[in-house]
Amino acid sequence: MENEPLLNSLQTGFPEATIAIGSDWPEMSIESTQLLEVIEKLKGSDNWDFNYLFCETCVDWKTHFTMVYHLSSTQFRHSMVLKAKVDREIPQIESVVKFYKTAEMLEREVYDLFGIQFLNHPDLRRLLLTEDWVGYPLRKDYHDPINMIKL
Amino acid sequence: MDVKVSEPSTPFPGTIHETPGGGILLSSLDDVINWARSNSLWPLVFGTSCCAIEMMSVASAKYDFSRFGFEVFRASPRQADVIIISGTIVNKMAPVLKRLFDQMPEPKYVIAMGACATSGGPFFYNTYSVVKGADHVIPVDVYLAGCPPRPEALLHALITLQEKIKSGLTREQIRSKMSEEYGK
Ligand code: SF4
Numbered sequence: 001m002e003n004e005p006l007l008n009s010l011q012t013g014f015p016e017a018t019i020a021i022g023s024d025w026p027e028m029s030i031e032s033t034q035l036l037e038v039i040e041k042l043k044g045s046d047n048w049d050f051n052y053l054f055c056e057t058c059v060d061w062k063t064h065f066t067m068v069y070h071l072s073s074t075q076f077r078h079s080m081v082l083k084a085k086v087d088r089e090i091p092q093i094e095s096v097v098k099f100y101k102t103a104e105m106l107e108r109e110v111y112d113l114f115g116i117q118f119l120n121h122p123d124l125r126r127l128l129l130t131e132d133w134v135g136y137p138l139r140k141d142y143h144d145p146i147n148m149i150k151l
Numbered sequence: 152m153d154v155k156v157s158e159p160s161t162p163f164p165g166t167i168h169e170t171p172g173g174g175i176l177l178s179s180l181d182d183v184i185n186w187a188r189s190n191s192l193w194p195l196v197f198g199t200s201c202c203a204i205e206m207m208s209v210a211s212a213k214y215d216f217s218r219f220g221f222e223v224f225r226a227s228p229r230q231a232d233v234i235i236i237s238g239t240i241v242n243k244m245a246p247v248l249k250r251l252f253d254q255m256p257e258p259k260y261v262i263a264m265g266a267c268a269t270s271g272g273p274f275f276y277n278t279y280s281v282v283k284g285a286d287h288v289i290p291v292d293v294y295l296a297g298c299p300p301r302p303e304a305l306l307h308a309l310i311t312l313q314e315k316i317k318s319g320l321t322r323e324q325i326r327s328k329m330s331e332e333y334g335k
Binding site: 129130137142144147148149150151 | 242243275276277278279280283
């Protein structure tokens with residue numbers, strides 16, 4: 001589907017979500033509690049068939065986090081962005097590993113650098129940093145007086 | 152058209168005494184060894200980021216550092232003479248770099264290629280993971296500026312290393328010689 005019809009069909013499918021065309025694809029913002037049901041619907045539906053998670057990352061807005069999921073369909077060749085707000089005090093969200101196996105590594109990376117706890121993740125360990133690392137370096141308030149020279 | 156044949160910058164160390172039926176070569180063994188060594192330096196396959204792309208192009212047909220005796224990249228530190236640190240060294244890579252350097256047989260040389268390897272470069276400020284200069288980990292012979300340095304600059308660094316080896320001097324000796332020369 002092209003972006004416009006995809007946007008319209010998403011709007012009919014999820015009337016309560018905010019959807020707009022972003023720089024490349026339709027971007028849909030949802031509540032983090034709805035994540036699993038939304039993804040189940042996006043992946044399971046015959047006219048969307050979002051069967052490929054090609055990027056999963058996180059943004060630190062200082063007041064909250066946003067989890068960002070880039071979904072794509074290998075059948076229809078359309079893509080979309082899914083955004084879910086995560087609380088900064090209790091950084092928890094459901095893992096999407098049961099829908100996309102690739103999320104296992106992506107979520108370990110996000111956990112490693114942002115410290116988001118993925119509920120029901122099969123193996124949530126640090127990925128890039130050493131096992132005994134303290135803190136989450138891609139958070140805006142991260143500070144390391146030994147290795148970092150602040151400018 | 153005149154073809155100008157220029158002298159090599161450092162000719163064979165020694166003097167030739169013509170005698171009937173041949174010649175006698177006078178030299179010191181150290182000089183000959185250094186001369187031979189400097190013309191056969193095999194680099195280690197070691198590239199950690201973008202500078203490595205420039206290093207590869209220096210090895211390939213257009214620039215071709217084999218012309219200067221840098222022949223082939225060796226994938227084993229035990230067969231390598233020089234390590235070109237082409238790229239960012241992160242804290243996690245530092246022990247690996249040290250170990251590779253330790254595994255190389257003497258004599259061994261190090262070129263720090265690019266801003267990252269000399270000082271941390273673009274990653275000097277506000278990073279938690281980058282070593283601020285590879286010389287925190289292993290001793291460096293030649294520093295090369297640039298981000299990334301052009302292939303010609305790497306060739307110049309390689310030739311500088313050859314000249315350092317041929318001179319047989321340590322860093323301190325080179326420094327005091329330069330300060331004598333320039334009166335600093
Ligand atoms: S000096 Fe520049 S080009 Fe070289 S590795 Fe660092 S960032 Fe890349």
